[in-house]
Amino acid sequence: MNDVIDIPTAYSLALVEAGKRHPNLVVLDADIPDSCRTEPFYEAFPERAFDLGVAEQSLPTFAAGLALIGKIPFYNTFAVFAVHRGLDMIRQSVCYNRANVKIVGHAAGQSLGYAGPSHHTLEDISALRAIPNLVILTPVDAEEARQMVAWMAKYDGPVYLRLSRSAVPSVHASRYVFEVGKPELLRQGTDVSVFISGDMVTLGLALQERLHEEGISAQVVNVSTLKPLLPEDIVRYGCQTHAALTIEDHSIYGGLGSAVSEIYAEHLQKPLKRIGIPDMFTESDDKDVLLKAYGVNLEVALQGVQALLEKC
Amino acid sequence: MKTPLESLNNPALRELQLSAIQCRKKIIEMGYVNHIRLHYGALMSMVEIMMALYCQWLNVDPANPNWQDRDRFVLSKGHGAPALYVALWMRGFFAEHHFQGFRRLGSILQGHPDRLKTPGIDCSTGSLGQGFPVACGMALGAKMDGARYRVYCLLSDGECNEGSVWEAAQIASNQKLGHLKVILDRNRKSSYGWMAGRNDVEPLAEKWRAFNWAVFECDGHDFEEITTGLTNLEAVTDQPAILICHTVKGKGIPYVENYPTKPNILLTEEKYQECLAHLDQVESELRDE
Numbered sequence: 001m002n003d004v005i006d007i008p009t010a011y012s013l014a015l016v017e018a019g020k021r022h023p024n025l026v027v028l029d030a031d032i033p034d035s036c037r038t039e040p041f042y043e044a045f046p047e048r049a050f051d052l053g054v055a056e057q058s059l060p061t062f063a064a065g066l067a068l069i070g071k072i073p074f075y076n077t078f079a080v081f082a083v084h085r086g087l088d089m090i091r092q093s094v095c096y097n098r099a100n101v102k103i104v105g106h107a108a109g110q111s112l113g114y115a116g117p118s119h120h121t122l123e124d125i126s127a128l129r130a131i132p133n134l135v136i137l138t139p140v141d142a143e144e145a146r147q148m149v150a151w152m153a154k155y156d157g158p159v160y161l162r163l164s165r166s167a168v169p170s171v172h173a174s175r176y177v178f179e180v181g182k183p184e185l186l187r188q189g190t191d192v193s194v195f196i197s198g199d200m201v202t203l204g205l206a207l208q209e210r211l212h213e214e215g216i217s218a219q220v221v222n223v224s225t226l227k228p229l230l231p232e233d234i235v236r237y238g239c240q241t242h243a244a245l246t247i248e249d250h251s252i253y254g255g256l257g258s259a260v261s262e263i264y265a266e267h268l269q270k271p272l273k274r275i276g277i278p279d280m281f282t283e284s285d286d287k288d289v290l291l292k293a294y295g296v297n298l299e300v301a302l303q304g305v306q307a308l309l310e311k312c
Numbered sequence: 313m314k315t316p317l318e319s320l321n322n323p324a325l326r327e328l329q330l331s332a333i334q335c336r337k338k339i340i341e342m343g344y345v346n347h348i349r350l351h352y353g354a355l356m357s358m359v360e361i362m363m364a365l366y367c368q369w370l371n372v373d374p375a376n377p378n379w380q381d382r383d384r385f386v387l388s389k390g391h392g393a394p395a396l397y398v399a400l401w402m403r404g405f406f407a408e409h410h411f412q413g414f415r416r417l418g419s420i421l422q423g424h425p426d427r428l429k430t431p432g433i434d435c436s437t438g439s440l441g442q443g444f445p446v447a448c449g450m451a452l453g454a455k456m457d458g459a460r461y462r463v464y465c466l467l468s469d470g471e472c473n474e475g476s477v478w479e480a481a482q483i484a485s486n487q488k489l490g491h492l493k494v495i496l497d498r499n500r501k502s503s504y505g506w507m508a509g510r511n512d513v514e515p516l517a518e519k520w521r522a523f524n525w526a527v528f529e530c531d532g533h534d535f536e537e538i539t540t541g542l543t544n545l546e547a548v549t550d551q552p553a554i555l556i557c558h559t560v561k562g563k564g565i566p567y568v569e570n571y572p573t574k575p576n577i578l579l580t581e582e583k584y585q586e587c588l589a590h591l592d593q594v595e596s597e598l599r600d601e
Binding site: 026047048050052053055057058061062063064065066067068069070071073088089091092093096097098 | 380384426427428434435436437438439442443445446447448449450451452453454456457463475476479480482483486487
């Protein structure tokens with residue numbers, strides 16, 4: 001565990017490590033290897049790193065071609081372009097081909113707050129979750145990011161890695177073992193389940209502490225694999241509390257909140273509240289200002305929990 | 313394989329011409345027997361190209377479809393799948409009975425190429441303008457490996473309306489993808505009809521040259537010219553190369569070739585027999601030569 005390493009740095013280091021272990025690992029970029037922190041890979045393995053230029057829709061197709069002849073391509077750009085610019089390519093050339101492509105979406109959610117909605121990634125999970133053959137991951141901290149990269153390099157199949165840029169606490173010790181598809185209990189509790197993913201861990205843990213002060217016992221569950229997400233793995237936690245809250249830096253349509261709601265509706269029939277970005281195009285500002293403005297904040301979450309428990 | 317022009321003697325040439333007739337017969341049979349509308353125009357324009365590739369040129373092994381050193385082939389114009397299926401069948405990748413289930417649930421022969429279902433297919437395609445960039449990625453990997461094989465891709469002129477084609481074309485030349493050999497089926501019509509004056513791509517050869525590709529042109533229905541073209545592609549090693557094959561939509565079947573609108577037709581018994589009779593006649597004349 002290292003408190004000073006952020007997720008982008010962890011990714012950058014892990015990519016070089018994976019490159020050492022896997023001689024077939026190839027890195028592709030679209031003119032922003034600096035922003036994607038892939039430059040150390042270029043320095044370590046110049047013969048295995050390619051900047052294709054400002055050509056985001058070519059990332060999934062070139063990566064698919066590389067994968068189909070046995071390479072392990074990790075392609076990198078801002079998440080909003082990594083997913084949406086080449087979405088048809090991801091569906092047709094990556095997933096339908098079951099090509100061993102690793103899509104790495106950087107600065108996801110509202111990480112690039114000041115850049116405005118053109119650079120905010122709030123529909124990527126919605127767009128990808130219905131595409132077969134694809135695994136969707138998002139780490140809560142540096143250690144999980146490191147282990148996810150190592151796992152992705154070994155796994156034979158398409159994966160989307162959603163990376164935030166926000167500073168997050170280290171919640172995992174190095175003895176933590178990432179297990180794909182398995183939500184992880186971060187805090188135990190009996191009244192309400194708080195399902196979070198990615199950098200929303202900060203808000204989730206703050207909420208848990210605040211609820212504790214008010215005599216409400218909340219469990220915090222890290223859903224770092226958004227797909228596949230088996231019902232029993234959510235039910236296992238959901239059955240232990242009376243209600244659930246989901247928190248995500250993503251549209252409330254189609255992301256973590258939707259995924260957990262689907263399982264709750266079919267298997268638990270307990271009250272659930274989604275905290276996320278409403279159905280709108282956002283605006284420019286600091287990420288924290290934006291999250292507060294759009295209702296992804298401690299006050300709204302507290303009110304949400306109180307309203308949920310009143311229903312129980 | 314890779315039979316050069318000097319080895320293409322009269323018997324070999326005639327075999328290729330006969331294979332093209334057989335391919336056309338099989339394609340119309342696939343549509344007629346299964347009661348399916350096929351892109352007959354786009355299929356007939358690519359027949360000689362596919363026969364040259366699979367009966368004469370590509371280093372592939374039907375007994376070992378995943379052979380590491382095989383030439384790769386990507387059908388970027390995925391709607392041409394029936395012609396690819398006939399070529400694969402003729403090369404021995406699967407048995408003839410699979411045509412009975414063509415485009416049906418459970419069949420190894422889907423509406424568009426599916427690499428996970430059909431032996432011999434290297435890339436699933438169907439969304440226009442995507443097979444070509446995937447082939448570019450394959451060629452990039454081949455270059456990294458110093459591979460002996462080549463990556464072939466059949467692209468349509470209609471696909472050259474897709475921005476993804478030109479984005480990839482630019483990257484391919486920047487990356488000096490000498491393993492990449494593209495064949496362009498220049499039949500001058502896209503789905504909705506003639507491209508001239510509507511969705512034109514001219515000057516096509518100049519465009520590819522401007523993108524720093526080696527460009528060759530030939531009659532895409534003449535096996536000797538196609539062979540020369542493939543030989544020319546092979547000789548290029550330090551940049552991507554393209555062979556623009558000038559073709560005719562619906563070639564070889566007058567009913568399709570002269571069809572006033574889009575010839576995605578459901579063949580009636582009468583029309584099927586008429587097309588078949590024409591092909592029989594051409595075959596008979598060829599055998600009598």
